[in-house]
Amino acid sequence: MEKPFAITLDVGSSLANHTGSWRTERPVYVDRLPPCNHACPAGENIQGWLYYAESGDYLRAWKSLVENNPLPAIMGRVCYHPCETGCNRAQLDQPVNIHAVERFLGDEAIRRGWQFTPGTPTGKRVLVVGSGPSGLSAAYQLARFGHQVIIYEAGPAAGGMMRFGIPKYRLPREVLDAEIARITDMGVSIHLNTHVDDLARVMQEEKFDAVFLAVGAHVAKRAYIPAGDAAKILDALAVLRSVEAGEPPLLGRRVLVYGGGNTALDVARTAKRLGATETLIVYRRNREKMPAHDSEVQEALEEGIQFKWLSTIKKATDTTFTVEKMRLDEKGFPQPTGEFETIEGDSLVLALGQDVDLSFLERVDGLEIVDGVVKVSARMMTGHAGVFAGGDMVPAERTVTVAVGHGKKAARNIDAYLRSDVYNGPTKHELAAFDKLNTWYYSDAPLTVQPLLDAARRESTFDEVVKGLDENNALFEARRCLSCGNCFECDNCYGVCPDNAVLKLGAGKRFEFNYDYCKGCGMCAAECPCGAIEMVPETI
Amino acid sequence: MPFEQIKFYQTGTFTVGNRLLDISDRAVQSDTKRSNALNSGHRACRGCGEALGARYAVDAAMRAANKNLIAVNATGCLEVFSTPYPETSWQVAWMHSLFGNASAVAAGVAAAMKAKGRKEVRVIAQGGDGGTADIGMGCLSGMFERNDDVLYICYDNEAYMNTGVQRSGTTPAAARTATTPSVGPEPGNTFGQGKSLPLIAMAHHIPYVATASVANLHDLEYKVEKATVIHGARYIHVHVPCPLGWGSEPHDTIKVARAAVESGLFPLFEAEFGDVTAHTPIRRPQPVEDYLKLQKRFAHLFRPVRDEIRLAAIQSIADRNIQRFGLLEEVTR
Amino acid sequence: MQIRIHGRGGQGVVSAAEMLSIAAFLEGRYAQAFPSFGSERMGAPVMAFCRIDDHPIRSREPVMHPDALIIQDPTLLHQAGLFDGLDPSGFVLINSTRGLKELGIASALEHLPPGHACAMPATELAMRFVGRPLPNGTLLGGFAAMTGTLRLESVVAAIRSKFPGKVGESNVAAAEAAYELVAHRGALEEVHV
């Protein structure tokens, strides 16, 4: 029967009314740079691998992670995770426990024996000097490009500072060995106890197309302390190295450590484990000014390490040390006060930082040294074409993570250099700051604290202090990620549009706006939890 | 929570959808197969809360009724912007009769379905606060009292918006409307006790009464789906901000609705046979000022001078709701 | 034949008219019964009408010129217009325990043919048979006896159709008793129980 005129209408007819013409602003999907990625010295795409980890796809998460860093199990342990300092979630409850998830993925990879695959051979030969984090990172990246990589390592074992600077209880050696092995399994060859005394000659004789220098900084800085002959004064690196070599030095019951860096803490905690009953760290400034990472200070305190702030050591005898009190001036520099006191101690370990041994570079022309470190360009290349450098031997913060970042960056530039090309990284997106987020949609989920080894066992053994996460809480941690600045397909825009003007393209394909009907109310942008939609004015 | 709380699934927990959830557990609105009962091309204002509420509610009802749904609409914005000849935005069997009789018309539809033995068909009636709380009150009360098999959904934007923002029975205290201008010694709406439709509905001891808000989709969908399959008279009162009438930013519609819920001014609860059986806890408590400041209709409470007395009075209304419905108490089930 | 019944609300005046029409219908005649549509307050003066004819009845006016009056309540006797339009050869049946002479309405009745006026204690009979002061059914029995326009069986059937069951039967009994009384009344045209 014919429907009544006008009062009865067929469904769907309103599609003829294109309300998009009302619009003065249009929503557009954007990608913003998450603060974790922004803060990572190794340039990891943290949010990227967390995305896979959230769904329990650890292999893909790991593969994504090692794009930028071949040492997740190590990094998850020794990195001081600036990513977590930058994490927006910190402003909501606590930052995502990124390093713990990274460590979980690294350990998972070792457990399951996941491997790297080298690139198709290019026929180019690259020399890497030093098998520390930056050397290994560079070697790995270069191997992925298909270049043949040879590492010359002066020491008896690969790993550099990771092995000789960082104690076992922070980085178990089986973990270190496993991740180095995975790199050598790619075809990277490491020549141990191979000291490069004349780089120019080696390059010429062994026909390397490029070199990456990553010898690190191993020469302990010294301070002049008038001391009697019997006074026992050692340097931190020597102590740690001999412990690693299995010949721990005799430090006595009362050990003083002089310095405020991470090495000072490492050596102090090592001394404790070697049987010292009293370990005292003497530092010329206060705790706030201490360069060592807070978590380490915290753990040290738990282990009974004592601190003497605002103090410098002036004089040493065999059992006593004279200390002068300091005060900080308005600029925060320590100034002598003239007040002295005497502390009893059996030995003093100096942890005042390290210098780079640059002797082997003397005959490399064009290479420039400034303040005891090698000057490099933005592309990590030294003044000598084809010679690149990174890690502790170039001007930068000296951490494993920075080193890994250098290695990656250098490798990409070396690869470009070998193709007589120039490497240009992707342009960075605008930072996804906290104010770009709509955090109501994130449920409350406080961070999971990693279990710690109980203090008693810490004093006697070198067992790993910080334990890992099991799968459940690793998954939980991964899911605490806010996905700042990048669509994670939560369907909010799709759901909150009063005009059904958002098209859902299907899993992984994100969304599109249907500008025929979008009135530009901006609700999608306002309600996007992660700030991945921007309203831009229409040109009228 | 009154609705089956999704266990911790990262950012998706309170968002519309969640890639980590099984499709069947996802929100109706996240489903590409949702009905879009109120489709594109309607003439609602930018950021219309009622359009959003209707989309949410009717799509949820459509899923619960397995698409066997008939919707009756009272006169008002929703009806006018959705069905101006020659175009309709509805993709559901839909009918509009008059301003005050949606509940009665729906009761008639339900009676017809019963007489024809069409048990599978579910009937909803929808209207604004004017058509529900004021002119439609008689028919609504009759429908409740007879326990007709109808789900009535009121989209409350707290004034007669279609006619140009005049005061309705649900206009909140102190709010400015065209008929309660912000002038004189008592600017805005008179400071009365207001008219709580949900409580009036509960007084009929009908099987189900609930409040919902466009600010909490999961809660709203849960309630509508639950109500759709219950037999007898049911009532759901949905809070829907109106950018035009409230003087809020179109993009803030959900933000405003959320502030109403989180401040306690619009409590989310369920009642069965006259007794409150559940409430949706406040997640991120906010003072009422956060809500009021987003809306020009309350501007006179802040300018030229802060009206401390009224602000305190409004806060006390919220506090009373919080205490009355235990809105800060987590739900353990 | 046109009948007008006077009584008070609650005395079954309207039912009486309806039963008359049913009785006539049962005798194959055309009949029409309707009330005076007064608001149905207890105790208020009420009228009901009945027309009986051998042809279809078209008129819808109230009965202006009754051929018979049934007065269910003697307290109405002196009300203005009670006897208006009564046919000179019409009938008057009054519910009263007193004799016609004692009712003081001789002037209204003197023109009527002999035997066309009768007073009977319908309420008393009703009390006896029905147990309630509802004289209508009883009066119909008397009416049938007095006028002969309807057969007692028809009236009885009408009462039964209007009031099925016990109430009907008791009314039937009362009507039959009334019929007997009126049929065998003395020359005084009064009925004493």
Add this chain to the structure above:
Amino acid sequence: MFKQIEGSRAVAETVALCRPQVICAYPITPQTHIVEALGEMVKSGELAGCEFVNVESEFGALSVAIGASAAGARSYTATASQGLLFMAEAVYNASGLGLPIVMTIGNRAIGAPINIWNDHSDSMSMRDAGWIQLFAETNQEAADLHIQAFRLAEELSCPVMVCMDGFILTHAYDRIDLATQEQVDGWLPPYEPQQVLDPADPVSIGAMVGPDAFAEVRYLAHHKQLRALERIPVLSREFFKTFGRNSGGLLRTYHTDGAETVVVALGSVNGTIQEAVDELRADGVSIGSISICSYRPFPLADVQAALADAKRVVVLEKSLAVGLGGMLATDVQMAIQSRQRRVYTVIAGLGGRAITKVSLMDLFRQARRDALESVTFLDLNWDAITRQLARETAVRRSGPIAENILKDLGELSSRIA
């Protein structure tokens, strides 16, 4: 099958035979007996497959019927007087949406002063609402018209009001020939809606229509009633074939051929008019009458034809167009505007005032002498009016009119007319 029953009961039983699926009830005198009876039949199961909804108001009653009808159910309700006014908004809506609802009106006056008795003011107030309005002359016709109403309504998708005089018909016991279920089932097909709310085939009913199409929608409503003018006589004839009774149709004439004076009226008063006509004709007066059954649509052509021989027309109306006179008279004027004929409007029977044969005959005699005012009020108590008017000119606050007049007249209820 013949029965001696009350008009309301006859209507109720006939409506039941039409197998309604939804019945809405709200009490108002004098329609109440109809829905009471139907309610009983639904409860007892005698009327199966039907929902009986006790609503909270007349507005609700028709609204429920609107929903039910739109959902494809045969729907029925009944009301009167104030009730019809209270549902007025829905009355227009039902016709605007083209929903074939059938509604009985137990015609009754409209207050104030409140008055429960019969006249036509209620139906007249809704004459332009787009409903078909059929007036019953007898209870037999009242019953029969409902069967025709359902069929007409559903054929045209247009609601129908069956108007029967309150009390005079609704409360009168008459000899009624009731149809049988077989007859009705054979004559009235099941409801086949023009539009229906069906989830399987969704449509939007009740769109907002602007200036661009509203006039067309209204014209189509008018056109629908013009089609009804053709269908009503046809259905009446078909009805006769099946049921053997003459009921309905547009109008019925009584001795109009060659009659100089012709009386036109609606509803039950026609019976008394015919009685008067007979007596006058016996006295040699040339008079006849027309009973109009279909007031909306108004049968202009048929009225004109029926009045072809008339020299004068007396339109007897049970309603008053205050400030004008008669509504029916205006329509009759329109029917015969081409010819110069006197049309007298007589307002009678307002608020239950009895219309007696005596008054009518006197009235018609005056008409024959053309001694009538163009608007005449039958049996008006001029003394009471003059006294009240005098009071009003004397005192500003002369008190409520109705009470004053009652004082003048004394207690009325025991009076006959």
